[in-house]
Amino acid sequence: MHTPVLLEQVVEALDVKKDGLYVDATFGEGGYSKAMLDKGAKVLGLDLDAEQINNSKFIIQNSELKNLKLIEGNFGDIEKVAKENNFFPVDGVVFDLGLSMKQINQSGRGFSFKKLNEPLDMRMSLKTEMTAKYLLNHLSEAELYEVFAKNSEEINSQNIAREIIVRRSFKKLEIVGNLINCIDRAIGEPDKNVYKRIFQALRIQVNEEFENLKKGLDGAARIIKNNGKIAVVTFHSLEDRIVKNFSKSQGLKLLNKKPITNRRGRSFEKSAKLRLIALK
Numbered sequence: 001m002h003t004p005v006l007l008e009q010v011v012e013a014l015d016v017k018k019d020g021l022y023v024d025a026t027f028g029e030g031g032y033s034k035a036m037l038d039k040g041a042k043v044l045g046l047d048l049d050a051e052q053i054n055n056s057k058f059i060i061q062n063s064e065l066k067n068l069k070l071i072e073g074n075f076g077d078i079e080k081v082a083k084e085n086n087f088f089p090v091d092g093v094v095f096d097l098g099l100s101m102k103q104i105n106q107s108g109r110g111f112s113f114k115k116l117n118e119p120l121d122m123r124m125s126l127k128t129e130m131t132a133k134y135l136l137n138h139l140s141e142a143e144l145y146e147v148f149a150k151n152s153e154e155i156n157s158q159n160i161a162r163e164i165i166v167r168r169s170f171k172k173l174e175i176v177g178n179l180i181n182c183i184d185r186a187i188g189e190p191d192k193n194v195y196k197r198i199f200q201a202l203r204i205q206v207n208e209e210f211e212n213l214k215k216g217l218d219g220a221a222r223i224i225k226n227n228g229k230i231a232v233v234t235f236h237s238l239e240d241r242i243v244k245n246f247s248k249s250q251g252l253k254l255l256n257k258k259p260i261t262n263r264r265g266r267s268f269e270k271s272a273k274l275r276l277i278a279l280k
């Protein structure tokens with residue numbers, strides 16, 4: 001079982017109660033759901049990736065299954081899915097954004113810049129039509145620049161976009177190694193931080209992550225009880241900005257002025273930020 005970042009803080013912040021109704025909008029490997037089930041809560045778990053849902057059915061024990069409903073779906077549709085499954089109104093919703101380590105290391109979909117021979121796919125759901133390979137081989141230089149700059153604020157976005165156009169004029173980009181070569185040529189030397197930002201930017205675009213986050217937050221605010229809470233764990237400053245701006249623009253209450261952070265672990269774990277939202 002995967003132990004997610006900020007697990008204790010989320011469970012405490014949501015004040016998980018026996019028989020309370022909760023939506024785990026990013027089920028993943030079930031770490032949050034398991035912690036809520038252990039407190040006697042009823043949980044609706046959602047994940048866009050069918051593999052995550054199928055694998056986790058074996059992890060969650062039989063005794064807990066009666067209190068868990070697992071659905072393959074997009075949290076952009078959270079209001080509809082929750083209502084269809086009689087999870088309305090709910091005591092809490094949790095979003096733990098991004099990918100799980102298992103998806104990065106084992107899915108074979110080109111999420112990691114270290115897996116040089118994997119295809120440039122990057123879809124969380126294999127039902128999504130768009131892939132990273134399509135974007136890299138079909139967008140114009142200006143469009144590629146926009147994807148990189150808007151989703152990652154990488155300062156070398158222009159040079160990288162140009163290098164991709166040059167490379168694909170004689171050979172399509174197919175695998176992770178092809179993209180790494182373009183980045184290396186554009187910036188002159190290997191740089192893991194640039195790889196990370198460019199890969200993240202493409203993944204965000206393929207999976208429409210910012211749009212889904214806005215829809216998901218909007219839906220979550222519509223299904224929580226008057227005293228319910230929404231917990232959002234982000235790993236990207238632009239996502240955190242969306243959460244903050246969403247709360248302000250919708251007249252919701254941000255319960256902690258500054259996000260709760262994580263001081264331990266690897267660098268991506270240290271970038272985790274927890275925001276808590278409630279109705280006013």
Ligand SMILES: C[S@@+](CC[C@H](N)C(=O)[O-])C[C@H]1O[C@@H](n2cnc3c(N)ncnc32)[C@H](O)[C@@H]1O
Nearest residue numbers: 026028029030031032047048074075096099100
């Ligand atoms: C960081 S992992 C969650 C880990 C989880 N909290 C755990 O304890 O194992 C994020 C998960 O959210 C899923 N996901 C990302 N975007 C989604 C969306 N729009 N709708 C539903 N699930 C999504 C990913 O497939 C991934 O499994």
